[in-house]
Amino acid sequence: MKHVYNFNAGPAALPREVLQKAKEELLDFEDTGMSIMEHSHRGKHYEAVHEQAKNLLKELLSIPDEYEILFLQGGASLQFAMIPMNFMKQNQKPGYILTGSWSEKALKEAKKIGEAEEIVSGKSSNYSSIPEIPSLFSDDYTYVHVTSNNTIFGTQWASFDHLEHPFLIADMSSDILSKRFPVEKFGMIYAGAQKNLGPAGVTVVIMRKEVADKANKELPTILSYETHMKNRSLYNTPPTFSIYLLKLVLEWAKELGGLEELERRNKEKAKLIYDAIDESGGFYTGHAEKDSRSLMNITFTLQNEELTKQFLKEAQEQGFSGLAGHRSVGGCRASAYNAVPLEACQALKKFMIEFQEKQGN
Amino acid sequence: MKHVYNFNAGPAALPREVLQKAKEELLDFEDTGMSIMEHSHRGKHYEAVHEQAKNLLKELLSIPDEYEILFLQGGASLQFAMIPMNFMKQNQKPGYILTGSWSEKALKEAKKIGEAEEIVSGKSSNYSSIPEIPSLFSDDYTYVHVTSNNTIFGTQWASFDHLEHPFLIADMSSDILSKRFPVEKFGMIYAGAQKNLGPAGVTVVIMRKEVADKANKELPTILSYETHMKNRSLYNTPPTFSIYLLKLVLEWAKELGGLEELERRNKEKAKLIYDAIDESGGFYTGHAEKDSRSLMNITFTLQNEELTKQFLKEAQEQGFSGLAGHRSVGGCRASAYNAVPLEACQALKKFMIEFQEKQGN
Ligand SMILES: Cc1ncc(COP(=O)(O)O)c(C=O)c1O
Ligand SMILES: Cc1ncc(COP(=O)(O)O)c(C=O)c1O
Ligand SMILES: [Mg+2]
Ligand SMILES: [Mg+2]
Ligand SMILES: [Mg+2]
Ligand SMILES: [Mg+2]
Numbered sequence: 210m211k212h213v214y215n216f217n218a219g220p221a222a223l224p225r226e227v228l229q230k231a232k233e234e235l236l237d238f239e240d241t242g243m244s245i246m247e248h249s250h251r252g253k254h255y256e257a258v259h260e261q262a263k264n265l266l267k268e269l270l271s272i273p274d275e276y277e278i279l280f281l282q283g284g285a286s287l288q289f290a291m292i293p294m295n296f297m298k299q300n301q302k303p304g305y306i307l308t309g310s311w312s313e314k315a316l317k318e319a320k321k322i323g324e325a326e327e328i329v330s331g332k333s334s335n336y337s338s339i340p341e342i343p344s345l346f347s348d349d350y351t352y353v354h355v356t357s358n359n360t361i362f363g364t365q366w367a368s369f370d371h372l373e374h375p376f377l378i379a380d381m382s383s384d385i386l387s388k389r390f391p392v393e394k395f396g397m398i399y400a401g402a403q404k405n406l407g408p409a410g411v412t413v414v415i416m417r418k419e420v421a422d423k424a425n426k427e428l429p430t431i432l433s434y435e436t437h438m439k440n441r442s443l444y445n446t447p448p449t450f451s452i453y454l455l456k457l458v459l460e461w462a463k464e465l466g467g468l469e470e471l472e473r474r475n476k477e478k479a480k481l482i483y484d485a486i487d488e489s490g491g492f493y494t495g496h497a498e499k500d501s502r503s504l505m506n507i508t509f510t511l512q513n514e515e516l517t518k519q520f521l522k523e524a525q526e527q528g529f530s531g532l533a534g535h536r537s538v539g540g541c542r543a544s545a546y547n548a549v550p551l552e553a554c555q556a557l558k559k560f561m562i563e564f565q566e567k568q569g570n
Numbered sequence: 571m572k573h574v575y576n577f578n579a580g581p582a583a584l585p586r587e588v589l590q591k592a593k594e595e596l597l598d599f600e601d602t603g604m605s606i607m608e609h610s611h612r613g614k615h616y617e618a619v620h621e622q623a624k625n626l627l628k629e630l631l632s633i634p635d636e637y638e639i640l641f642l643q644g645g646a647s648l649q650f651a652m653i654p655m656n657f658m659k660q661n662q663k664p665g666y667i668l669t670g671s672w673s674e675k676a677l678k679e680a681k682k683i684g685e686a687e688e689i690v691s692g693k694s695s696n697y698s699s700i701p702e703i704p705s706l707f708s709d710d711y712t713y714v715h716v717t718s719n720n721t722i723f724g725t726q727w728a729s730f731d732h733l734e735h736p737f738l739i740a741d742m743s744s745d746i747l748s749k750r751f752p753v754e755k756f757g758m759i760y761a762g763a764q765k766n767l768g769p770a771g772v773t774v775v776i777m778r779k780e781v782a783d784k785a786n787k788e789l790p791t792i793l794s795y796e797t798h799m800k801n802r803s804l805y806n807t808p809p810t811f812s813i814y815l816l817k818l819v820l821e822w823a824k825e826l827g828g829l830e831e832l833e834r835r836n837k838e839k840a841k842l843i844y845d846a847i848d849e850s851g852g853f854y855t856g857h858a859e860k861d862s863r864s865l866m867n868i869t870f871t872l873q874n875e876e877l878t879k880q881f882l883k884e885a886q887e888q889g890f891s892g893l894a895g896h897r898s899v900g901g902c903r904a905s906a907y908n909a910v911p912l913e914a915c916q917a918l919k920k921f922m923i924e925f926q927e928k929q930g931n
Contacts, residue, residue, distance in 0.1 A: 217608065217609070218610070219610075220609060220610060220807065220810055221608065222604075223605060228596055228597050231596060232597060235593040236571075236589050236593060242573060242889075243576055244584060246584060247576055247583055247584055250770065255581075282643035283648070284807050287644070289790075289791075290790030318790055322790070408809075409807045409808065409809050410809030410812055429655070429683070430651070431644065431645075445645045445646075446762060448769075450771065528603075531610060531613075
């Protein structure tokens with residue numbers, strides 16, 4: 210089998226152990242003679258998977274009892290629409306903190322539904338850092354939306370200490386499960402699975418129960434959070450196989466030692482690549498300000514377009530996959546999610562140093 | 571491995587060959603050293619799968635060039651909402667033909683968005699047949715919605731010959747790919763994959779291109795068909811693994827001989843079970859009128875609740891899975907989708923006869 214270092218931004222690397230286990234039981238789930246994909250979503254075998262996935266998330270993220278965990282379809286992009294549909298109120302605007310392209314998109318969708326406001330934006334500095342957050346007064350905003358990790362620009366909130374509002378919503382698509390964070394600060398957290406949680410096709414929503422009660426009624430049934438809460442995410446057919454894989458990923462994470470161990474590993478991994486950048490004397494330039502650097506998506510540029518192309522070409526030949534920056538910003542990006550092994554980051558550091566040396570720098 | 575006859579209504583049986591192939595390449599897709607789940611949805615390997623799945627559907631269903639094929643998330647239930655959101659017009663109502671619970675739900679969602687009308691309903695006869703369709707005048711209805719196969723009640727449209735309207739929409743979730751039908755009659759066809767097409771988590775939409783152009787603007791981006799058309803179903807991250815499996819199922823269907831061969835097999839399979847009912851002298855009673863019988867979902871009752879329970883219990887012990895009727899109607903239901911082998915239907919017929927004999931009938 211070809212050896213690959215998978216630095217894709219999402220869909221991304223999955224733990225080998227998880228794929229191995231999925232493979233072993235693909236035709237025969239728990240001696241039932243059927244694939245988990247062939248089981249009814251209303252049968253006891255799938256139901257157990259569904260509940261286990263929720264319980265594991267609850268345990269790993271220390272989610273308080275006042276929260277419900279939902280498994281939805283449509284990606285984080287559907288949440289961009291469902292959030293304002295459910296939570297916008299007449300005569301009160303939601304506020305959005307803009308830290309990258311995904312927060313911009315979230316705000317744009319809110320503005321399609323009603324009035325919504327930008328609270329602060331890092332755009333003028335090309336989203337190279339998390340901007341300073343002004344005091345948020347609860348009367349001003351129905352809810353306040355943030356993006357915890359900016360997949361495209363490679364910045365991340367170092368902490369949420371200075372963020373205070375009774376109804377905070379966070380898009381954690383690209384850093385959920387990568388480090389400890391205070392769930393109880395948020396009314397709602399959401400994340401497409403395809404970075405740290407599993408395959409594409411399922412979106413995790415963690416929501417304080419009282420928040421759903423206060424949501425707008427008269428929505429299309431499937432676009433109302435209340436529907437999914439009441440039906441334990443079984444209102445209609447859930448993406449059962451994606452949820453099964455999510456469960457396997459969570460078991461793997463628990464086995465490994467949970468959030469603390471994942472965070473330790475992620476810091477060690479990211480440091481390797483940031484070191485290669487910082488020690489290059491300007492051959493590589495990191496996009497993010499140091500205090501806003503993402504542990505998940507490490508973005509950098511080379512001195513010119515031609516060199517970048519050469520770098521990406523040689524990297525590809527050496528088995529590195531997914532290192533091109535997002536098509537909207539160019540440059541390079543190494544996404545070192547939970548399932549990317551230390552070894553891959555060591556290899557990338559080595560390759561970066563060697564590439565620089567070869568260029569006579 | 572336990573031997574099971576899988577008659578689940580959806581998620582349902584998948585072809586063994588498909589699961590086998592998925593298993594073989596689960597960790598290493600086409601010598602890339604990665605699972606297809608780990609590939610970027612913007613990379614050439616996944617892109618090829620995405621386009622192949624579309625091309626195979628086009629070929630198998632003889633979809634004319636004027637149509638686009640979309641792969642969406644959210645299940646058929648999200649389509650219930652997206653259809654009126656996209657296509658309702660002021661001063662003109664859509665019409666719904668009610669042939670079962672799913673068409674009722676579709677109408678209910680339309681009524682949440684605006685005014686919508688029931689054209690005719692089979693409810694008074696407990697949805698045991700497809701009602702006679704009145705002439706449809708195009709000025710009366712923006713669009714006309716039908717459910718081609720009624721998964722819960724076990725009825726199916728024998729033909730669409732008497733159905734004429736410039737904008738017909740069909741929910742074909744439970745019989746797409748089971749037999750030939752005239753695509754060109756419809757402005758839009760949709761189907762959740764989890765019965766005949768693949769695993770849960772992807773919904774196929776087949777839409778005449780001009781129809782999307784005329785859809786309402788100002789919708790949330792992700793809920794607009796135009797978005798998905800313009801972006802070839804890659805506006806956001808698609809459920810890549812579900813689409814990959816869909817592709818494998820379509821390859822299997824083509825290999826087998828396409829729609830004609832599938833229809834031949836489905837007729838042969840359904841006949842076995844309907845024969846067991848018809849030849850039971852009233853021990854088993856079919857729910858559907860003969861001219862409205864479904865080839866996919868065969869619904870029947872026994873003489874009383876107790877006998878039904880006994881039947882389901884013994885069936886389960888003999889390795890038959892999924893024979894209980896939908897929780898809303900009770901009784902028994904055998905779903906004999908494409909991937910259910912002839913052998914399973916032969917075994918069920920045999921079991922039905924033996925069960926009857928044992929009861930001294
Ligand atoms: C932070 C963030 N939010 C939202 C999205 C959109 O997710 P999806 O493609 O599942 O809609 C992404 C995708 O990369 C993301 O990184
Ligand atoms: C005919 C029909 N329409 C719609 C649905 C709902 O599909 P989903 O669960 O994917 O939303 C079903 C599910 O069984 C169905 O049989
Ligand atoms: Mg997704
Ligand atoms: Mg970003
Ligand atoms: Mg579905
Ligand atoms: Mg029905």
